[in-house]
Amino acid sequence: MTDAAVVPKKRMSPRKRAALVRYIQYAILVLLVVVLALIADWGEIRRAFLDIDIASQLFPDVILIALKNTIVYTACGFVFGLALGLVLALMRLSSVGPYRWISTGIIELFRGLPALVVFLVLGLGLPIAFGVNLGNIPTVTLALGLVGGAYMAETIRAGIQAVPKGQYEAARTLGMTHTRAMVTIVIPQAFRIILPPLTNELILLTKDSSLIYVIGLSLDEYELTAFGRENMNAFANLTPMVTIALCYLLITVPLSIVVRRMEAKSGKAR
Amino acid sequence: MTQTETTPAAERGAAVIDVQNLHKYFGDNEVLKGIDFHIARGEVVCVIGPSGSGKSTLLRCVNLLEEPTSGTILVDGEEITDPDADVDGLRARIGMVFQQFNLFPHMTALRNLTVAQEKVLKRGKAESLEIARTNLEKVGLSDKADAYPAHLSGGQQQRVAIARALSMSPDMMLFDEPTSALDPELVGDVLAVMKDLAAEGMTMMVVTHEMSFAREVADKVVFMDGGVIVEEGLPADVLGDPQHERTKEFLARVL
Numbered sequence: 001m002t003d004a005a006v007v008p009k010k011r012m013s014p015r016k017r018a019a020l021v022r023y024i025q026y027a028i029l030v031l032l033v034v035v036l037a038l039i040a041d042w043g044e045i046r047r048a049f050l051d052i053d054i055a056s057q058l059f060p061d062v063i064l065i066a067l068k069n070t071i072v073y074t075a076c077g078f079v080f081g082l083a084l085g086l087v088l089a090l091m092r093l094s095s096v097g098p099y100r101w102i103s104t105g106i107i108e109l110f111r112g113l114p115a116l117v118v119f120l121v122l123g124l125g126l127p128i129a130f131g132v133n134l135g136n137i138p139t140v141t142l143a144l145g146l147v148g149g150a151y152m153a154e155t156i157r158a159g160i161q162a163v164p165k166g167q168y169e170a171a172r173t174l175g176m177t178h179t180r181a182m183v184t185i186v187i188p189q190a191f192r193i194i195l196p197p198l199t200n201e202l203i204l205l206t207k208d209s210s211l212i213y214v215i216g217l218s219l220d221e222y223e224l225t226a227f228g229r230e231n232m233n234a235f236a237n238l239t240p241m242v243t244i245a246l247c248y249l250l251i252t253v254p255l256s257i258v259v260r261r262m263e264a265k266s267g268k269a270r
Numbered sequence: 271m272t273q274t275e276t277t278p279a280a281e282r283g284a285a286v287i288d289v290q291n292l293h294k295y296f297g298d299n300e301v302l303k304g305i306d307f308h309i310a311r312g313e314v315v316c317v318i319g320p321s322g323s324g325k326s327t328l329l330r331c332v333n334l335l336e337e338p339t340s341g342t343i344l345v346d347g348e349e350i351t352d353p354d355a356d357v358d359g360l361r362a363r364i365g366m367v368f369q370q371f372n373l374f375p376h377m378t379a380l381r382n383l384t385v386a387q388e389k390v391l392k393r394g395k396a397e398s399l400e401i402a403r404t405n406l407e408k409v410g411l412s413d414k415a416d417a418y419p420a421h422l423s424g425g426q427q428q429r430v431a432i433a434r435a436l437s438m439s440p441d442m443m444l445f446d447e448p449t450s451a452l453d454p455e456l457v458g459d460v461l462a463v464m465k466d467l468a469a470e471g472m473t474m475m476v477v478t479h480e481m482s483f484a485r486e487v488a489d490k491v492v493f494m495d496g497g498v499i500v501e502e503g504l505p506a507d508v509l510g511d512p513q514h515e516r517t518k519e520f521l522a523r524v525l
């Protein structure tokens with residue numbers, strides 16, 4: 001204790017200790033991978049998941065029908081959801097009480113329901129109750145739009161409220177009406193703020209679009225999941241699932257990268 | 271209270287801003303307690319007073335950014351406190367400059383100056399651009415036309431904000447502490463622009479802590495405290511020879 005020079009030698013610096021902990025973590029990870037690789041039956045895995053013959057038979061339909069339909073369904077739902085979300089957000093911020101109550105009701109309802117339930121009600125419930133059969137694209141647009149719109153409404157509302165009040169006041173001071181000030185000044189700034197969470201919502205909707213299977217699809221209406229399941233059963237093999245998984249990643253990974261770029265950029269601007 | 275007849279500028283024209291018995295409450299808090307006040311055409315009026323005395327609230331009532339609780343405000347003889355008044359048309363005629371600039375960050379300096387000309391005054395693109403460029407030049411920032419606000423200094427942003435207000439060809443300008451958010455070395459440029467404006471005969475109501483600006487440029491100085499106008503008159507009188515104890519105390523603190 002009296003010899004001060006000895007103490008630092010015995011103790012590890014915090015940085016060294018952190019490095020050691022990290023090496024231990026890496027070692028555990030490597031060990032895990034090695035053990036899994038040793039006990040796995042590679043021949044069986046290749047046969048069940050990675051059968052090139054089967055995979056090649058999926059093309060070009062997996063792209064031209066399934067991937068295309070997933071993108072179309074998602075885009076329809078997202079666009080409608082975005083418009084609906086904007087309307088709901090503006091209603092929630094309105095000074096008119098009934099507008100606020102209605103939009104709060106819609107938001108709470110569709111945020112609270114599983115997307116599957118919304119698909120079932122729209123796709124199967126409406127034809128029974130009212131004798132209207134919407135067809136696939138309108139159903140998926142409505143269902144994804146309602147679910148996505150309810151979430152996006154809250155995001156958009158937060159974005160609008162994050163725009164400094166002085167922006168709105170400056171716009172009104174220049175003689176703009178309330179609507180003009182919102183459209184030209186406030187909403188464009190709000191969307192810049194909320195672009196990352198909106199893109200995340202798009203990723204979620206991409207996956208939710210698979211729920212359309214509950215209303216029954218003809219072959220050329222298959223989206224990725226339905227296509228994968230159909231072929232999985234037909235071939236009694238999991239390769240189609242691996243293929244469609246890669247297709248989903250083809251959509252979602254670039255979106256994630258875009259979000260991360262935007263977040264890094266807005267972080268720098270601040 | 272010194273009467274405004276003593277100010278020489280009152281002879282230049284009739285009152286363009288005429289505030290009568292103005293009261294403003296925020297909840298139970300009475301912030302303006304019966305303000306009577308007017309500005310003649312071409313007059314520069316500086317409003318001074320301690321923090322929380324209601325200066326900003328008074329200024330914001332003049333273009334109805336705050337709704338007066340009671341009282342009458344006439345602008346150019348038109349009663350703007352009338353529920354049927356054309357508030358948007360009125361605001362387009364009154365320029366306002368904020369302490370925090372409030373430039374639109376998603377638009378270039380030039381676009382900041384043209385957007386309301388096009389959307390509110392319905393001026394054509396070419397005309398708006400020409401007016402915008404003239405006003406940018408006037409505030410000495412022609413070379414910053416394509417810059418976004420984030421790339422401008424505070425002083426430059428405030429001058430763009432003044433140019434933006436001027437581009438609407440306003441009859442009068444309201445300034446709420448336009449230099450208070452600026453680094454000291456940037457204050458001069460903004461004040462110089464305001465002095466030019468005053469020299470051109472613009473009607474101006476300026477809330478400010480810049481006593482030298484008030485002394486040099488103002489036709490009338492108004493001292494507010496606790497939601498009332500305590501004293502008003504020529505700058506030499508109010509700043510140089512205050513009659514009220516509260517004015518003396520305030521000036522002793524800021525001068």
Ligand SMILES: Nc1ncnc2c1ncn2[C@@H]1O[C@H](COP(=O)(O)OP(=O)(O)OP(=O)(O)O)[C@@H](O)[C@H]1O
Nearest residue numbers: 296297299301319320321322323324325326327328
């Ligand atoms: N929107 C508001 N809601 C509630 N109270 C307010 C609001 N705006 C101002 N006030 C209150 O009104 C009073 C006067 O405020 P005002 O901003 O007019 O003062 P000021 O003279 O401009 O002060 P400063 O020099 O600090 O800008 C203050 O007590 C303030 O708290």
Ligand SMILES: [Mg+2]
Nearest residue numbers: 325326327447
């Ligand atoms: Mg103020």
